[in-house]
Amino acid sequence: MSLLTRLLSCSVPLATAVALSGCSLWGLEGGPDAQGAALPSIAAQPEGVAAAMGADGVQRIEITVDDKLRMTPEVVSARPGRVEFTFRNVGLTPHDIALRVPSAAGTGNLNGADTRTVLIEVTEPGTYPMPCLYHGTSGMRGTLYIR
16 A cells, blocks of 8 residues: 555544534534524523613623623613623633624624623614524523513
């Protein structure tokens, strides 16, 4: 068997193993966005933690994310209007929190010890998901409740 044939016969299984192991980086969630994962139970916290109204009329809330794939608080309540979120990663695991509100963005990649502030405007009452795009189906999903 030639050297080239031996290298090719070893490289195909190795390349396959590397490609498949990349899928495991996402864990049980299987990839970005976590679509289809259940929302947190609002029945357990019907009002959640209320965003504090500032003198400028902007409601503010700080949410911590951690290595145990939790958001604290998990449920945030606010009134229609401007809401400012400060996301603080208190762990080392990167997260990316999406705010599923029309015309809202998210945090982008939030590495360990990073803090990111996101200002949104919500005009319609409703329940809006806030999944971690990396870990949503592992249960890392918050909820914005506009009353």
